[in-house]
Amino acid sequence: MSISAEDIKKLKQEVGIAAAQRVKSGMVVGLGTGSTTAFAIEELGRRLAAGELTDIVGIPTSFQASVLGKKYGIPIRSLDDVDRVDVAIDGADEVDPHKTLIKGGGAAHTREKVVDSLATLFIVVVDESKLVDKLGSTFAVPLEVLPMAISPVTRAVEKLGGKPDLRMGIKKDGPVITDQGNMVLDVTFEAIADAAELEKTLNNIPGVVENGLFVGVTDLILVGEFKDGKPQI
Numbered sequence: 001m002s003i004s005a006e007d008i009k010k011l012k013q014e015v016g017i018a019a020a021q022r023v024k025s026g027m028v029v030g031l032g033t034g035s036t037t038a039f040a041i042e043e044l045g046r047r048l049a050a051g052e053l054t055d056i057v058g059i060p061t062s063f064q065a066s067v068l069g070k071k072y073g074i075p076i077r078s079l080d081d082v083d084r085v086d087v088a089i090d091g092a093d094e095v096d097p098h099k100t101l102i103k104g105g106g107a108a109h110t111r112e113k114v115v116d117s118l119a120t121l122f123i124v125v126v127d128e129s130k131l132v133d134k135l136g137s138t139f140a141v142p143l144e145v146l147p148m149a150i151s152p153v154t155r156a157v158e159k160l161g162g163k164p165d166l167r168m169g170i171k172k173d174g175p176v177i178t179d180q181g182n183m184v185l186d187v188t189f190e191a192i193a194d195a196a197e198l199e200k201t202l203n204n205i206p207g208v209v210e211n212g213l214f215v216g217v218t219d220l221i222l223v224g225e226f227k228d229g230k231p232q233i
């Protein structure tokens with residue numbers, strides 16, 4: 001049974017709020033990117049304003065997360081200002097049974113991988129539509145690529161058996177540009193047999209800044225799903 005866009009939004013909200021409830025006063029919090037994490041950031045702001053939380057700081061994984069964090073009153077810091085990340089909350093585009101992820105639907109996977117990997121506790125927040133048996137079945141692997149290297153990286157990825165597609169903006173009048181000023185190739189693979197190996201292989205191509213495979217990073221997955229007609233986690 002397919003879930004309506006409205007119901008998916010409800011699940012994202014439930015799961016985002018549930019993740020934000022796990023944050024404690026004094027924590028350094030990695031702020032992920034995307035529509036699910038946006039609900040977590042909003043809830044963190046609500047808890048701060050209500051006095052339920054004090055002294056947290058947010059490390060944004062994107063310009064979007066930084067803007068949202070500021071909007072909801074979360075003090076924003078950089079990795080230069082802190083010596084740890086206690087918890088990171090971030091979404092994903094696919095999650096497999098080994099807790100391996102594909103991320104980068106928001107073109108933010110490079111900074112997300114830095115912040116999420118540093119976290120003592122990395123919480124992934126997804127609705128049930130993101131769960132897959134095999135990675136790559138619904139989503140391509142995003143690569144952030146230096147613009148001057150787009151052509152050679154495209155050829156290198158094709159040699160590996162991937163089908164690369166330059167990500168275009170909503171109006172299709174130009175490529176998506178990341179927060180770092182790079183472009184994104186979405187690479188479809190017929191099958192991803194070994195995600196850890198593919199993650200390394202892709203990052204070894206000169207010109208690739210980072211790819212969206214997250215292997216061995218996830219600590220906890222919160223999944224929003226409908227049970228008995230009600231959103232639950």
Ligand code: 5RP
Nearest residue numbers: 034035036091104105106108
């Ligand atoms: C951004 C990401 C997002 O976390 C991912 O695309 C999920 O987004 P959403 O919560 O909007 O479904 O990886 O680069």
